[in-house]
Amino acid sequence: MSNASYAKPGYTLATYRLYDDKADFRKKAEGIAVGLTVGSWTDLPEVTRQKMEKHLGLVVDVRPHEPEGAAPGERYADITIAYPELNFSRDLPALLVTVFGKLSMDGRIKLLDLQPSAEFLQAFSGPRFGIAGVRETLGVDKRPLLMSIFKSVIGYDLDGLREQFLQQALGGVDLIKDDEILFENPLTPLERRVEVCVDAAREAEKTTGQKLIYFTNLTGPTSKLRENARRAIDAGANGFLFNVLSYGYDAMAELAADSGINVPIAAHPALAGAFYPSPYHGIAAPLLLGKLTRIAGADLSLFPSPYGSVVMPKEENLAVQAALIDPSLPLRAPFPVPSAGIHPGLVPLILRDFGHDVVVNAGGGVHGHPLGAAAGGRAFRQAIDAVLAGRDLAEAAKEHEELRIAVERWGVRNA
Amino acid sequence: MSNASYAKPGYTLATYRLYDDKADFRKKAEGIAVGLTVGSWTDLPEVTRQKMEKHLGLVVDVRPHEPEGAAPGERYADITIAYPELNFSRDLPALLVTVFGKLSMDGRIKLLDLQPSAEFLQAFSGPRFGIAGVRETLGVDKRPLLMSIFKSVIGYDLDGLREQFLQQALGGVDLIKDDEILFENPLTPLERRVEVCVDAAREAEKTTGQKLIYFTNLTGPTSKLRENARRAIDAGANGFLFNVLSYGYDAMAELAADSGINVPIAAHPALAGAFYPSPYHGIAAPLLLGKLTRIAGADLSLFPSPYGSVVMPKEENLAVQAALIDPSLPLRAPFPVPSAGIHPGLVPLILRDFGHDVVVNAGGGVHGHPLGAAAGGRAFRQAIDAVLAGRDLAEAAKEHEELRIAVERWGVRNA
Incomplete structure (x- = not known):
């Protein structure tokens, strides 16, 4: 959670813990990366894809936690998505609504960390003292x-x-x-x-x-x-x-x-x-x-x-x-x-x-x-x-x- | 939750569900009513009590849910506290911080309902349309x-x-x-x-x-x-x-x-x-x-x-x-x-x-x-x-x- 290299230029990384007894976590992560950015991808024509690519969220990491004989409710994955900062304005309401607005209501999911890029953070003066x-x-x-x-x-x-x-x-x-x-x-x-x-x-x-x-x-x-x-x-x-x-x-x-x-x-x-x-x-x-x-x-x-x-x-x-x-x-x-x-x-x-x-x-x-x-x-x-x-x-x-x-x-x- | 008679004049009622395997729920409710208003009560001199009484929170209701042979984590109570509106300004940040600021962090507790008085609500124009x-x-x-x-x-x-x-x-x-x-x-x-x-x-x-x-x-x-x-x-x-x-x-x-x-x-x-x-x-x-x-x-x-x-x-x-x-x-x-x-x-x-x-x-x-x-x-x-x-x-x-x-x-x- 610390020592992030702030961060992928032009992207904010968001890490979630997602509990689900059955989900294909990678598929779920890909659904989030597309759904919370360009909305759809696989059915887009090639020319639209080229235009949209810079707005598309990317799956950076999927770490499943699936112990042998996991009891119901124990299976989860920590997933990290990169959101293009082109998609939202330089303020915390926009950032939070983008990465955890609708998604907060989508099952058992907790927002663990955010790593905005250094460029995004330049919009914030931070603590004055x-x-x-x-x-x-x-x-x-x-x-x-x-x-x-x-x-x-x-x-x-x-x-x-x-x-x-x-x-x-x-x-x-x-x-x-x-x-x-x-x-x-x-x-x-x-x-x-x-x-x-x-x-x-x-x-x-x-x-x-x-x-x-x-x-x-x-x-x-x-x-x-x-x-x-x-x-x-x-x-x-x-x-x-x-x-x-x-x-x-x-x-x-x-x-x-x-x-x-x-x-x-x-x-x-x-x-x-x-x-x-x-x-x-x-x-x-x-x-x-x-x-x-x-x-x-x-x-x-x-x-x-x-x-x-x-x-x-x-x-x-x-x-x-x-x-x-x-x-x-x-x-x-x-x-x-x-x-x-x-x-x-x-x-x-x-x-x-x-x-x-x-x-x-x-x-x-x-x-x-x-x-x-x-x-x-x-x-x-x-x-x-x-x-x-x-x-x-x-x-x-x-x-x-x-x-x-x-x-x-x-x-x-x-x- | 509905059909409240808006409400006790001068008081906002707050209802919580509080999970605890051992607590004396009434005592806990009394602790909240005092702790989130005047801070202390039983050790106050009589003359101070008279001055403070109008600021004191009141326990309105305690409904324990303690089924026979309850498993750990199942025992709870719904408790209702009346908060004097004299204690906070006529805005939602003040109301929420009063009734669920510190308390939100005090164990397993969920805020279920709020019933501000009709007088308190007069400060709000509500939906224009x-x-x-x-x-x-x-x-x-x-x-x-x-x-x-x-x-x-x-x-x-x-x-x-x-x-x-x-x-x-x-x-x-x-x-x-x-x-x-x-x-x-x-x-x-x-x-x-x-x-x-x-x-x-x-x-x-x-x-x-x-x-x-x-x-x-x-x-x-x-x-x-x-x-x-x-x-x-x-x-x-x-x-x-x-x-x-x-x-x-x-x-x-x-x-x-x-x-x-x-x-x-x-x-x-x-x-x-x-x-x-x-x-x-x-x-x-x-x-x-x-x-x-x-x-x-x-x-x-x-x-x-x-x-x-x-x-x-x-x-x-x-x-x-x-x-x-x-x-x-x-x-x-x-x-x-x-x-x-x-x-x-x-x-x-x-x-x-x-x-x-x-x-x-x-x-x-x-x-x-x-x-x-x-x-x-x-x-x-x-x-x-x-x-x-x-x-x-x-x-x-x-x-x-x-x-x-x-x-x-x-x-x-x-x-």
Whole structure:
């Protein structure tokens, strides 16, 4: 799925897993390659064929999986089709409708991967910041970043939100994100929310000496997203959270390409569970939350961690990360943000699995600290520093009260 | 799923099917109701509870399905949660992210239905035309409508497209739609395509005496959709096809609400197979292609018929139709368009299953007629007239050459 040589010039490769107990998989693949491009081929006159050949899809690979004595439902093939990019415009709705529009409804078939050509990808600016740009904004060179999430947002007024923000910021987190279910509302309207949170960030900076990005949830009617983003930026916003799957990838790609929206975007995976978990249907997580999210310009991509309550298998998690940072893709790499169920005792595991270009993202693991959210943030920072120094977490906990209490509460899962 | 009394004032009801071999379903439901709204409840002080109560989600119903000796994977419950509409803005991204954002990733859970309140729905204009409006535009009172699809579009120039259009129009079809994979391209650019097809429609009208709507595929960057729509309308467009799931429902809702885009919209189900077929994940077809498509303003909704190669079970098909025409929803009703694998011999079955407020939609069943596309259209019209007159199709075929040949080719499946 990675290290594709981007790719066959003028063609996008699409790889599917197709389950069928009886099908001739090669014939099926040929049917797709013709059916989703020129419509028919064998019955075309030679002169028409010559005209149509450049529009014709090609079967690149068919790998059947047909174990001896396969039980019903076990037989499948991974097939790869090359689609001429001449056939669709340079945008993600056109690409997705072409390769998985009608086909998504044609039996048990899951879209595993897409490899657009380098030329196709030139139409996308991709992440404006990516890992390096976010690090530069924060002035943090190599350390894994720490993000925290508000505990509760709905029903809170500006004072309540500010106080939550301040406590998180005082703990030394690098990034704070809105809850994805915080929409425009009378208690904490967009611009006022940005103002009070940015003000709290400034206040905390006096103590922590640290910069901070606040990812404000960018919401509203599709046609007002840019305008809302600019209003928020005028009010001081320095980052946006975006529920990309509820608006479509193209809406995010347009935000990311807009030079007036010069702040990082964190893509939230809300609704992703409608796409990726079935082995038989949908779009695989490494494509959905990895490659497509990157092409569409996210600077951070959140996805369910393999550690918590809302889980994705570790192998799939690492494939999402691989797609986000794959060096063969000619676009900046977004930060992977494995989320849900994270506490300081998991930091050794997270850094072992994801390396240092990762965002450690916690909600309950910050707010649930017995000494409060600021202590919760400090416990995470202490854990990160300990792991970076090659120290045992339980040992380091002896020297740091916040970490010690966190470890007492949640335990340690060493790498 | 239908006949909801729209609904609990101030609340949207969401119904899920949740598979779990061990869970206490009521406890799980309570966790969702709290977790996706106020975040926590039992540990809140009384004074905070009073403030938060109006934001708290409520468990409305829990219906466990726990048959004696259930095999692993068989145990489930249908649960209904009421979400205060105070918590989210009046748009579909906010609604979907609230009720199925994070939750979609939380194990085996499928979103079955949503019942927003009448007040919430007031924010949506819904279909501008609906069944009645499309009928009025065409001047066709009661008869089921006939739609045809281009045979091949990719690689065709304007002359080739016009000729295909003309042949279809001469057959007496009411509606012709672009292929959903026809995007902006140098051979048949939007405005030129509209001009030649509308011109062909006028030419055919001289023979058929019939009005016709041409659903041009509306594509391009999200922020240019309205502009492209207006350009097409200025060039004579009188309908749009829209790949709604690739742009998000909100993009369509904004088009439908735009008084400058005063033509019907046909929603194409491209990508829908990524959402509805799994019993364990995603969004049920009657909600996805029925109710949400209607709320988002489609005048026609296409979905895979139960008759053809790309199939959806008939029960699910009829549930999609029921959601589209449910009289308790305070919005116009879109035409159901069961698509794929349709030939004239299926008309008795389609009209039995869907009644007369249906669009009979055919591609191969028109173009594959041995006497050509115009004869294919006539065969369909003859079949529709015969069924409306209560006649046996095989009998009627004796009097109509086109129908006779179609029946010879594809057979008859009587109701």
